[in-house]
Structure formats: C-alpha cells, structure tokens
Amino acid sequence: xxIFLTLFLFTGVCFADGGTLxxxxxxxxxxxxxxxxxxxxxxxxKDETDNQxxxxxxxxxxxxxxxxKVKKVDIPVDRKDRNKWRWDSxxxxxxxxxxxxxxxxxxxSLWGVVKSTTASIAQRFDALVKIVKGE
Numbered sequence: 001x002x003i004f005l006t007l008f009l010f011t012g013v014c015f016a017d018g019g020t021l022x023x024x025x026x027x028x029x030x031x032x033x034x035x036x037x038x039x040x041x042x043x044x045x046k047d048e049t050d051n052q053x054x055x056x057x058x059x060x061x062x063x064x065x066x067x068x069k070v071k072k073v074d075i076p077v078d079r080k081d082r083n084k085w086r087w088d089s090x091x092x093x094x095x096x097x098x099x100x101x102x103x104x105x106x107x108x109s110l111w112g113v114v115k116s117t118t119a120s121i122a123q124r125f126d127a128l129v130k131i132v133k134g135e
Contacts, residue, residue: 020072
C-alpha cells in the first residue's frame, strides 16, 4: 500500500507540471494587470521548436495581444496575491503590487465592519447588504 501511494503521489506531481513548456506568455492588460498563458508540449507540431510553436499559437489565438515571453520559473509561486500581480516594464518581470485593492480585499473589509463591535447597526447592516449583493 505504501509503495502504491508513493507512486501515485509522484506520478501526480510529475503529471501536473510535466506537460508545459519552460516559456510562458505574459499579456499586459490596460490597467497593468496581467494574464499568463502556459503552453502544452503535446500541442506542438512534430518538428516545431518551442519558439516557433509559441509564435504560431499566438498568431492563431492572441492576434490582438502582445506576448512578453518569460520563463515559467520567474512566475511567482505563491498564488495568494494573484490579482495583485502587475508587469514591471522597467525590470521586465512580474511584481506584486500590494497597493491594489481587490474585490476580495473589499469583502474582507466589509466583513470587518459586520463583525465590528464599534460600528453602528446601520453601518453593519449596510456592509452586509453590500456583501450579499456582491458590491
């Protein structure tokens, strides 16, 4: 049983990471937030290099966007602040902008008001209504 479990976990780890190329594309949005595109090895043509494949794929699927190629290892490992990742065009890398307030941050702040013992009932009610409405 122990050997099977070890093989299962090892295979799962290899499978999860084994099929993507080392290069990824970063697409910068107008607000400087980013989206990242990983490329699957199996999608390449037989004699195609990684670079040729990335160029072809982007020409077919991302015509209106500019791909900034970076190494997969340069992507932050911790996804906790994923919505705060921004492209640093000076240093040519992804940085975490801690000043960005995400929807999740706003919800946490509203929950703080709801749980507060110093906020008035009206303030707590207003915060709860915003949470329920998704504002």
